[in-house]
Amino acid sequence: xxxxxxxxxxxxxxxxxxxxxxxxxxxxxxxxxxxxxxxxxxxxxxxxxxxxxxxxxxxxxxxxxxxxxxxxxxxxxxxxxxxxxxxxxxxxxx
Amino acid sequence: xxxxxxxxxxxxxxxxxxxxxxxxxxxxxxxxxxxxxxxxxxxxxxxxxxxxxxxxxxxxxxxxxxxxxxxxxxxxxxxxxxxxxxxxxxxxxxxxxxxxxxxxxxxxxxxxxxxxxxxxxxxxxxxxxxxxxxxxxxxxxxxxxxxxxxxxxxxxxxxxxxxxxxxxxxxxxxxxxxxxxxxxxxxxxxxxxxxxxxxxxxxxxxxxxxxxxxxxxxxxxxxxxxxxxxxxxxxxxxxxxxxxxxxxxxxxxxxxxxxxxxxxxxxxxxxxxxxxxxxxxxxxxxxxxxxxxxxxxxxxxxxxxxxxxxxxxxxxxxxxxxxxxxxxxxxxxxxxxxxxxxxxxxxxxxxxxxxxxxxxxxxxxxxxxxxxxxxxxxxxxxxxxxxxxxxxxxxxxxxxxxxxxxxxxxxxxxxxxxxxxxxxxxxxxxxxxxxxxxxxxxxxxxxxxxxxxxxxxxxxxxxxxxxxxxxxxxx
Numbered sequence: 025x026x027x028x029x030x031x032x033x034x035x036x037x038x039x040x041x042x043x044x045x046x047x048x049x050x051x052x053x054x055x056x057x058x059x060x061x062x063x064x065x066x067x068x069x070x071x072x073x074x075x076x077x078x079x080x081x082x083x084x085x086x087x088x089x090x091x092x093x094x095x096x097x098x099x100x101x102x103x104x105x106x107x108x109x110x111x112x113x114x115x116x117x118x
Numbered sequence: 119x120x121x122x123x124x125x126x127x128x129x130x131x132x133x134x135x136x137x138x139x140x141x142x143x144x145x146x147x148x149x150x151x152x153x154x155x156x157x158x159x160x161x162x163x164x165x166x167x168x169x170x171x172x173x174x175x176x177x178x179x180x181x182x183x184x185x186x187x188x189x190x191x192x193x194x195x196x197x198x199x200x201x202x203x204x205x206x207x208x209x210x211x212x213x214x215x216x217x218x219x220x221x222x223x224x225x226x227x228x229x230x231x232x233x234x235x236x237x238x239x240x241x242x243x244x245x246x247x248x249x250x251x252x253x254x255x256x257x258x259x260x261x262x263x264x265x266x267x268x269x270x271x272x273x274x275x276x277x278x279x280x281x282x283x284x285x286x287x288x289x290x291x292x293x294x295x296x297x298x299x300x301x302x303x304x305x306x307x308x309x310x311x312x313x314x315x316x317x318x319x320x321x322x323x324x325x326x327x328x329x330x331x332x333x334x335x336x337x338x339x340x341x342x343x344x345x346x347x348x349x350x351x352x353x354x355x356x357x358x359x360x361x362x363x364x365x366x367x368x369x370x371x372x373x374x375x376x377x378x379x380x381x382x383x384x385x386x387x388x389x390x391x392x393x394x395x396x397x398x399x400x401x402x403x404x405x406x407x408x409x410x411x412x413x414x415x416x417x418x419x420x421x422x423x424x425x426x427x428x429x430x431x432x433x434x435x436x437x438x439x440x441x442x443x444x445x446x447x448x449x450x451x452x453x454x455x456x457x458x459x460x461x462x463x464x465x466x467x468x469x470x471x472x473x474x475x476x477x478x479x480x481x482x483x484x485x486x487x488x489x490x491x492x493x494x495x496x497x498x499x500x501x502x503x504x505x506x507x508x509x510x511x512x513x514x515x516x517x518x519x520x521x522x523x524x525x526x527x528x529x530x531x532x533x534x535x536x537x538x539x540x541x542x543x544x545x546x547x548x549x550x551x552x553x554x555x556x557x558x559x560x561x562x563x564x565x566x567x568x569x570x571x572x573x574x575x576x577x578x579x580x581x582x583x584x585x586x587x588x589x590x591x592x593x
Binding site (some may be wrong): 027028031034035036038039041042043045046047048049050051052053054055056057058059060061062063064065066067068069070071072073074075076077078079080081082083085086087089090091092093094095096097098099100101102103104105106107108109110111112113114115116 | 127134135137138139142143144147150151154157158162166168169171172173176177179180181183184185187189191193197200203204207208210211213214218220221224225246342343346350353356358360361362365366368369370372374376377378379382474479480481482485489491494499
């Protein structure tokens with residue numbers, strides 16, 4: 025129970041950090057912000073890697089789901105960062 | 119080792135926060151994005167060092183396929199299609215969370231059958247785990263199908279249904295079944311109820327479709343922002359499932375971001391989130407018929423030509439462009455910028471007035487204009503440009519309609535009453551470039567077009583702008 029309280033506290037505090045930081049992003053950059061957050065939500069790849077890593081807890085089906093998850097998460101990571109970079113360079117040049 | 123891995127996840131989350139902080143100015147944004155990418159690399163390396171990761175073959179395969187598809191999409195996508203791209207990425211994010219949680223469920227089942235009932239590094243199958251698992255699977259599945267319906271709507275492949283009653287009913291039934299199913303699942307013992315879990319996943323996939331289909335195409339900016347938030351929350355829930363703080367922090371950052379953008383979009387349309395989600399499309403509620411629309415404009419619209427516009431612009435001191443989505447459809451961004459540069463060469467002050475819902479997603483119009491190399495300093499937000507219209511000689515409305523309708527501030531009976539608008543009518547002369555007189559997304563006529571100081575040029579925005587440019591050259 026204490027563990028749960030602790031992780032829940034982290035969750036709530038992180039939302040406040042998110043609100044504080046994101047409120048300062050100007051409307052001009054809202055589209056890159058969205059594609060950028062798409063990219064970082066690919067962090068779920070971490071869980072997918074553990075499921076695809078062939079540890080003794082995995083079996084055929086869970087590995088398959090894990091690999092599928094890696095593919096989707098990597099589309100987000102590579103697609104998100106690349107397209108964000110593309111857009112931001114448009115804003116940079118004069 | 120375990121401590122170092124968790125520390126690495128924390129470092130990644132901190133880098134993501136710095137990355138988003140970099141997005142507060144266009145100058146630092148590229149670097150911010152790179153910082154986030156470094157954070158992601160650190161997190162991935164840390165995950166590869168986890169003790170339960172013993173073979174890398176499938177991981178490498180998955181990364182290569184995903185990286186290939188992602189990079190290809192990112193390089194190829196047109197800036198006008200960014201809303202579809204982001205909606206699809208939301209869907210993939212939700213889908214990844216769904217899959218990771220499902221894989222984890224299978225692993226927990228297997229672990230429970232092991233002689234000792236535990237495998238090192240695995241979380242405990244307790245109540246907290248069960249609740250997080252169900253949330254992660256439910257939100258992930260709704261985000262997955264909801265996002266792809268949104269993509270279909272944005273691409274124009276899926277229209278707005280004429281009756282939304284059936285979808286509302288499906289949503290209600292799914293909701294009741296899911297709530298009762300979830301409670302049973304958690305209390306009765308999650309590991310023994312795999313069949314129930316499968317049924318609930320299917321229900322959620324259906325729920326995602328039924329939730330988004332009735333929402334009007336014009337409301338997609340809100341839906342994309344909301345699904346963005348969901349994809350983050352699904353990630354957070356997955357973090358609770360795996361007991362991974364890095365995932366929890368990152369997911370809540372994304373969730374907060376999506377929520378803020380949703381609120382901004384709702385405010386810009388003066389509608390509540392519930393109204394957007396369950397109110398059906400605006401045009402279906404309040405639209406006027408074609409005859410009423412024609413009667414409204416009958417004989418009151420003053421039409422002008424490109425030559426006259428060129429002469430007006432030549433004697434102007436300050437010109438404001440008011441771009442709407444129609445500008446993007448006509449691919450007229452570059453012609454607009456060309457005309458703007460010409461005006462600036464004549465020492466005319468040029469600005470662009472950007473309404474928050476001018477494009478099809480938050481900040482979309484800014485990206486489209488940035489692509490045409492319009493300096494971002496010239497893009498002015500609604501609240502800042504509105505006081506300037508009174509000193510503006512010529513305002514040129516390009517493919518924008520509802521966001522310039524004075525009825526929003528004057529007529530309490532208008533369906534868009536209370537929506538913040540660009541006060542274009544205060545400019546000395548308003549030039550409206552528009553193909554015809556068809557109503558915008560709200561389905562109502564615009565009295566701006568019949569004002570005394572308004573002149574219309576009928577035609578495709580790009581062609582009209584090119585005519586004005588050549589007329590300016592001839593002056």
